[in-house]
Amino acid sequence: MPSEPSAAARTRLSRGGQLARLSAAAGKSLIAARRAQRRGDGDAADSWHDEIAQVVLETLGSMKGAAMKAGQLLSYLDLPMDEETAHRYHRVLAKLQDSAIESDPDTIAEVLHADYGAPADQVFAEWESAPFAVASIGQVHRARLHDGSRVAVKVQHPGVAEATLADLANLEFLIPLLRVLNPRLAPGPLLDEVRARLDEELDYETEARYHQAFAERYAGHPFVRIPQVHRDWCRPRVLVTDLVDEASFGEVAVTADQATRDRYGEIIFRFVFGSLYRFRIFNADPHPGNYLFPGDGSVVFIDFGSCKTFSTADRARLHAVHSAVRNDDDRGLRAAMREAGLLDEHFDGDFAVVRQWFQLMHRPMGSDVPFTYTAAYAREVTAASMDPDEGYVETLRRLQMPASYLMLNRIQFGLTSLLARMQPTACWGDILYELSEDAAPATALGRAEREFMHASPHRA
Numbered sequence: 001m002p003s004e005p006s007a008a009a010r011t012r013l014s015r016g017g018q019l020a021r022l023s024a025a026a027g028k029s030l031i032a033a034r035r036a037q038r039r040g041d042g043d044a045a046d047s048w049h050d051e052i053a054q055v056v057l058e059t060l061g062s063m064k065g066a067a068m069k070a071g072q073l074l075s076y077l078d079l080p081m082d083e084e085t086a087h088r089y090h091r092v093l094a095k096l097q098d099s100a101i102e103s104d105p106d107t108i109a110e111v112l113h114a115d116y117g118a119p120a121d122q123v124f125a126e127w128e129s130a131p132f133a134v135a136s137i138g139q140v141h142r143a144r145l146h147d148g149s150r151v152a153v154k155v156q157h158p159g160v161a162e163a164t165l166a167d168l169a170n171l172e173f174l175i176p177l178l179r180v181l182n183p184r185l186a187p188g189p190l191l192d193e194v195r196a197r198l199d200e201e202l203d204y205e206t207e208a209r210y211h212q213a214f215a216e217r218y219a220g221h222p223f224v225r226i227p228q229v230h231r232d233w234c235r236p237r238v239l240v241t242d243l244v245d246e247a248s249f250g251e252v253a254v255t256a257d258q259a260t261r262d263r264y265g266e267i268i269f270r271f272v273f274g275s276l277y278r279f280r281i282f283n284a285d286p287h288p289g290n291y292l293f294p295g296d297g298s299v300v301f302i303d304f305g306s307c308k309t310f311s312t313a314d315r316a317r318l319h320a321v322h323s324a325v326r327n328d329d330d331r332g333l334r335a336a337m338r339e340a341g342l343l344d345e346h347f348d349g350d351f352a353v354v355r356q357w358f359q360l361m362h363r364p365m366g367s368d369v370p371f372t373y374t375a376a377y378a379r380e381v382t383a384a385s386m387d388p389d390e391g392y393v394e395t396l397r398r399l400q401m402p403a404s405y406l407m408l409n410r411i412q413f414g415l416t417s418l419l420a421r422m423q424p425t426a427c428w429g430d431i432l433y434e435l436s437e438d439a440a441p442a443t444a445l446g447r448a449e450r451e452f453m454h455a456s457p458h459r460a
Contacts, residue, residue, distance in 0.1 A: 025055060026052045026055060026056060029048050029051060029052045029055075030048070030049075030052060032048050033045045033048035033049050033052070036048060046088065049085055049088045050088060053088060101134065102130075102131050102134045102139050103139060103155075103157045103158060105129045105130075107158040108129075108139070108141075108155050108158070109129075110158065111155055111156065111158055111237055111238070112155065112238065114237075115235035115236060115237055115238050116235065116238075120143075123233075124143040124144060124145060124146075124151075124153070125143075125144045125145060125146045125148075126143060126144035127141065127143045127153075128141050128142040128143065129141070133289075135289065136160075137156060137157065137160055137201050137202065137305075138154045138155055138156045138157055138160070138204075138237075138239075139154070139155060139157065140152050140153065140154045140155075141153045141155065142243060143240075145230070145233070149230070149242065150242070150243040151230060151233075151240050151241060151242060151243050152227070152240070152241050152242070152243045152244070153238060153239070153240050154204070154238070154239040154240075154241075155237065155238055156202070156204060156237035156238070160202070161202050201285075201305035201306060203305075204234065204235070204236060204237055204238065204239045204305075205234065205235075205236055207239060207303075207304050207305045207307075208229055208231055208234040208239055210281070210283075210304040210307040211226070211229040211239070211241065211304040212229045212231060213281060214226050214275070214281065214283065214301070214304055214307075215227070215228055215229060216458065217275070217279050217281075217456065217458045218301075220452065221449065221452055222298075222448045222449055222452060223267055223297060223298045223299065223445065223448065223449070224267065224270075224271055224298065224299060224301065225244075225294070225298050225299065225300045225301070226300070226301050226302075227241040227242035227243070227244050227300065227302060228241065228242045229241045230242075241302070244292055244294075244300050244302065246292035246293055246294045246295070246300055247292065247293040247294075247295060248288075248289070248292065248293075249288040249289065249291045249292075249293075249418075249421070249422075250288060251293075252264060252293045252422070253421045253422050256422075258423075258425075261422045261423060261424050262424045262425055262426060263297060263424075263445070264293065264299055264422060264424070265373065265419050265422045265423075265424025265426065266424060266426050266431065266443065266445055267298070267299045267445065268286075268291065268299060268415075268418070268419065269415075269419070269424075269426070269428065269431060270431065270435065270445065270446075270449075271283075271299070271301060272286070272415060273431075273432055273435050273436070274435045274453075276310065276315065276318075277315065277319070277435045277436045278435065278453060278456070278459055278460070279458055279459070279460055280309055280310045280311070280312065280315055280460045281307060281308070281309050281310070282307060282308050282309075282310060282408070283301070283304055283306065283307050284306045284307065284308065284408070284414075285303060285304075285305060285306040285414070286414035286415040286418045287303070287414070287418075288418060288421070289303070290302055290303040312460070314340075317336065317339050317340040318340070318408070319436050320332070320335075320336035320339065320340070321333065321336045321337060321340060321342075321358070322362065322365070322432065322436065323336075323436075324336045325355075325358045325359060325362045325366065326362065326365065326366055326367075326429060326432075326433075328359075330351075330355060333354075333355060333358065334351065337354075337399075340402070341400055341402040342399055342400055342402070343399060343400070344400055347398055347399070348398065349394075349395040349398040349399075350395055353391065353392060353395040354395060354396070354399065356392075357384060357385075357392045357395075357396060360380065360381065360384055361381065361384075361412050363377070364377075364428040364429075365428045365429040365431075365432045366429060367429050368427055368429050368430050369427065369429075370425050370426060370427050371425065371426070371427075371428055371429075372423055372424070372425040373416065373419035373420045373422070373423060373424060374420055374423060375417075375420045375421075377416070377420065378416045378417045378420040381412055381413070381416050382413060382417070385412065385413070426443065427442065427443075430442035430443075431443060431446070434446055
């Protein structure tokens with residue numbers, strides 16, 4: 001007589017079934033939408049697409065874990081489809097960024113009691129049981145410490161670790177949906193991205209250490225703000241930081257004028273690449289919900305669940321690749337890629353294709369002329385890495401990808417799509433040169449932070 005499946009197996013089967021049913025239902029509707037488009041019935045096609053987006057929202061939004069993370073990625077990544085259709089999905093799926101289903105208050109109370117050994121109303125001087133933000137891994141509550149500090153308390157959803165493990169084994173069920181969205185799509189990179197992020201984001205103690213490291217390095221910075229983490233109050237499933245209530249990325253991207261969006265886009269760019277080149281630490285989760293805007297010209301950065309510290313040697317190798325691409329140095333790029341472990345002696349692909357792909361990825365930073373991040377460019381980047389018909393994928397598969405560089409790949413998708421929402425314009429190549437070479441400031445923001453950076457004891 002066969003044994004009963006374990007709880008973990010039942011969880012995997014149940015969640016796998018949900019994903020499989022979603023892919024099947026959405027796939028049929030997408031086919032109907034394409035048929036309507038072919039017969040010239042644009043209204044019917046739009047209606048089908050709206051319905052599909054709503055089904056994806058309701059299904060993935062109710063599941064949390066990796067399934068919801070996949071939906072969040074779809075909400076802001078510029079997948080290779082026409083702009084109008086992509087916008088329809090982004091508009092609906094954007095709700096996944098801040099409208100996930102919250103966990104029952106009693107189950108959250110159980111997590112807090114288990115991690116602190118006492119109920120929330122004893123641990124904190126004040127505790128709001130209703131969360132003000134809910135995401136795929138946890139939800140955030142307002143509270144006050146006994147010293148009067150107002151804090152944000154991120155609590156991991158009960159059972160999310162188990163659900164995530166089940167989802168990581170089930171993500172292939174989403175492949176039919178992704179391929180119907182774009183029949184030429186190679187979904188591997190997108191699913192690898194989801195797996196990597198979820199593994200890291202379940203570990204709140206590691207996140208607390210990285211959060212504190214970033215906060216220490218940017219304390220007193222003129223335009224980068226990072227809420228202080230309260231390490232003594234953090235637990236394996238609980239993260240406590242200063243409370244910040246400011247405007248969201250979505251609000252600013254829609255309402256801010258071009259000069260303001262240029263400023264904010266440059267700050268985000270400087271934070272990402274400045275942290276890497278100046279401090280050798282890197283936050284690889286460019287999610288719209290991770291940026292807040294106080295209205296004073298600064299940007300608040302939150303959520304450090306997906307970070308890495310680079311060695312001096314790895315940073316130097318990355319710099320060599322950037323420099324070779326910027327200088328259009330074919331021989332130098334080959335040498336830098338070999339040194340970085342990206343290209344081995346047995347590579348038998350067309351290196352001209354590799355060079356072209358790197359030039360596309362670095363197009364914003366490839367010269368000293370102004371460049372505007374756009375949705376069209378973001379889709380071009382995503383298509384080049386996922387769509388075999390673009391002519392890059394087969395050659396890229398022949399490259400090696402050391403672990404140190406897997407996280408950097410996220411920027412090609414995430415940061416590019418993120419900045420495309422804000423559409424900032426700048427001479428990004430000059431800014432990157434300033435950051436990587438410690439050169440003279442390239443912009444007013446560079447001049448504003450120069451004294452702070454030169455005095456920093458954390459330069460590495």
